[in-house]
Amino acid sequence: MSNVAVKERLKLLKEKMEENGIDYYLIPTADFHNSEYVDKHFKVREFFSNFSGSNGSLVVSRKQAGLWTDGRYFIQAENELKGTGITLFRMMEEGVPTILEYLEKEMTEGETLGFDGRVVDCNFGKKLSEKLGKKGIAIKYEKDLAEEIWLDRPILPCHEVQILPEKICGQTYEEKVAKVREQMKEKNTAYFLLSKLDDLMWLLNIRGRDVVCNPVALSYGFITMENMYYFIQKNAVTEELREYCSQYNIILKDYHEITGFLKDFSYEGTVLYDGSNLNYALYSMAAERAETVDAPNPTEKLKAVKNETELKNMREVFLRDNVIVTKYIYWLKKNVGKIPLNEYTATMKIDDMRREAEGFLDLSFETIAGYKENAAMMHYEATAENNKTIEPEGMLLVDSGGQYLGGTTDVTRTIVLGEISEEIKKHFSAVAAGMIRLTHANFLYGCSGRNLDILARGPLWEMNMDYKCGTGHGIGYILNVHEGPQNIRWKFSEGQKEAVLEEGMAVTNEPGVYMEGSHGIRTENVLLVRKGEKNGDGQFMNFETLTYVPIDRQALDKKYLTERDIQWIDEYHEEVYRRLSTHLTKEEAEWLREETLPL
């Protein structure tokens, strides 16, 4: 897209703002469910800014247009915003205001802030209305100004829903909803308004295809003590789903009926909702008519703690995926310099390899294949038009994963294709050291990711280096690749929820180095939280590794590793060979033997 078009669109937006008496207009990146990935229909911020990263908010006023995004996207945003006149606000950097701080400073009494209340989460909506209200600033949240400007906007996605068998889920809907209702009772609530899509899928043991890479169906749930109202687009409902729902006392309603339902329902108790993902418009509708309690969705932690059936399936799926990635690395190394290769074809290759795998459903996110300096962009995506040619030198970072019937994978390896600098070896070794140290953490029950982050980040901090993102995120089961509440992060921020690492949670372990204009390195495994020894000092916990794919020996240098790092990497590689060799061709297995020899 040319950024001339962006300027034109912003001009039209400002006209609409004028017409509607709006002085500042906020465009976050969200669907009606605060999903992480959003369908094309919801890409309003990209439409008005050209910035295509997954996280970003645009604020437009007569004077200025500003885009807020996080450290993963600074480089990408700078490039994509060129020529738009939009100012980049680098979130979390010293001296950079938050959106709220910016609006509080810039807006004056009598002015109006506008946004589409369906794409703003209710916590943020409440905060905006409270803080700006104090300054005499009005809020208009009923109108989506894009509707009259974005004329060729894609329609809402809608796909048929699939019901998962019990051997995949390990727990029935009835068992799950009983646990949810227990928590509703504990919080003295009679109703639970659930709009988080992956939580709905988990609870109902169904999957959809309405969000790219996330196997979810656009829908809402309203759970009472006796039944559940389930709001979903008519065309997503199959005969099988209809029967399933009637069997379980689930009342099907159309997706768009939620508004009317919340207005007309005879509330006889308190409504539980999660302010961090219910949208501001729905929240307002319920809160005007009933008592409400803001608390994390009871489904969130129940979903995060995988049951034994899920764990068993995950182990099988990860083995399958590990084999694919290892075969891919072999293919890359054998073919680089011999066949034409670029970031896009490299992406297509691994995606195709996964598509052929047993149980494959979808990618779990768009594959990132960044060559040399492009790897410094954490969420870079090569396209058919825009990509870099891969040659037998430097490194290629490949971050990819699949949705399988049996689990969701996410793995990153940075692959040596030819000569690399000493600096790269140093950085690569430090990343591997951090990854392997976190893997071997032994910790008391009660730790969250904040207690452990320094294990992964330490080798870089020792060199006065950092990566501007968390070390790891929770990961779903045939669901979103990013899933809460657990994570591995170090920073404390006021009001941030912190989740204890519970047995059965899955989390990624992905330290990295990102040198703008030079190189990017990331090594990512998935870990399961397991119980260790219990004694008088407490319940110890540790990690089981699901990802076994070689870490490129050519970029590992013993002089940057401690003896223990070396021992742990050698043990890891021995296990990679043991697990994968029988699933490879003879040539691949011979190569893997070399790749997994002790350092």
Place this chain on the structure above:
Amino acid sequence: MSNVAVKERLKLLKEKMEENGIDYYLIPTADFHNSEYVDKHFKVREFFSNFSGSNGSLVVSRKQAGLWTDGRYFIQAENELKGTGITLFRMMEEGVPTILEYLEKEMTEGETLGFDGRVVDCNFGKKLSEKLGKKGIAIKYEKDLAEEIWLDRPILPCHEVQILPEKICGQTYEEKVAKVREQMKEKNTAYFLLSKLDDLMWLLNIRGRDVVCNPVALSYGFITMENMYYFIQKNAVTEELREYCSQYNIILKDYHEITGFLKDFSYEGTVLYDGSNLNYALYSMAAERAETVDAPNPTEKLKAVKNETELKNMREVFLRDNVIVTKYIYWLKKNVGKIPLNEYTATMKIDDMRREAEGFLDLSFETIAGYKENAAMMHYEATAENNKTIEPEGMLLVDSGGQYLGGTTDVTRTIVLGEISEEIKKHFSAVAAGMIRLTHANFLYGCSGRNLDILARGPLWEMNMDYKCGTGHGIGYILNVHEGPQNIRWKFSEGQKEAVLEEGMAVTNEPGVYMEGSHGIRTENVLLVRKGEKNGDGQFMNFETLTYVPIDRQALDKKYLTERDIQWIDEYHEEVYRRLSTHLTKEEAEWLREETLPL
């Protein structure tokens, strides 16, 4: 004390409760200022329970008497409570209720909880009154029932106050109070009711002697935008203090006038107070008459961040103290088995050595000298009557410190006196590894102790072992040896304040091993937080070590240490020798050379 006396006292207390219509009576451990150490006058809980640890609360009802204390004191409390009939509640252990949970469960509608409102902090008082109020339970907080039972109770301590010269403080009262007023304004408050004694001393650049080991004077402050009302016992006021106060617009009032003052003052604005240390009685008095804001005392963090004058003085004082402790270790090792030695005489020896030092004011806490299994009691205190004979075998743990004109010290070494087991060497090496790893932390600004704790605790966690306390605490400047807001701890607890480690803060680094009935090990240094490199990734921070005293090589075994641990310990020992050798006798220096050779 015989525990028959305790039973008799509890009987009298129950009679008084009956007379006063009180069903449950709570006796926490606090003075009117929520100080950590309390004068004999305030040791009501010890009077009624015989438990002498620094932290503990007693709850007495017709049915049961229960004592709550933390992990440091489990062993000691078990011993001291024997024969009293009092039940020990081990705080933080699984399934053990908090005091509030206990009262909520045990008390029934129409019953009354009693306590002396002056020795209960207002946060806890408010919580008790709110939670129990819901159950129809009344609170009586006006009466100290001990008054009519404890007939030979010591009177309130009172000592003359000393004014510190600027070359010791580095900042005048005027400069300090200006910063405090800035923060009062930021919080839109007109008054600041300050009852924390060390904060008052810091602000006024004075010191007292009313609390054992804490150089503070019993007093209260009420700070307005123009002046400060200072409430202090008449006999503590010298002519010099009177002049000093009039010079700075500080209005002196008697300590006991605070109540009348808070009742009669014409409030024209909001009162700032810190709910975690203002007592419930004073809080109630102010809150009935004025708007209040509960926030950390602005003095707390200002005091914690030491200025350059303080840092310079601390470095000198620590050197002096390091020399004393090193000479003491030499003396111990030379004399054990040759002269009669027990824990008490060993305690007297180091205390006497400190008393002779330049600038010595007081001990910073009662010296802990625990031999063999007694070292497993974290806060053990040997007495002339009750102590263990020291022989040339096993280890002696000595945790001690001094108040000097120029700083407060706190250091622990566990000293080998003869044969020790392989298990002890393993534990000792792990403790040393943890201590040295935390010392070498390099971390981004924004970290709190929660991010770093695992560095010190990791070597023990790897062996499925833990110590049931924090790794480190903030330390005052000629003030309390335990000082907030910073600390090094791993556990998250709801509502807990967390302090970023700021340049100039001092913190202890003291991992340990405590094997009940067998042995105890602790190695403790004091660290200063310093700024390191600042670059595009942020402001890096690191630690400067103040404590240089040899770590006993006889208990260090290379097979339990990583190469890096060994290198760091060797470097530390080299620096110990470099700094101390010129301050020792020839024999001591020769011995130290041996003690500090590379492992």
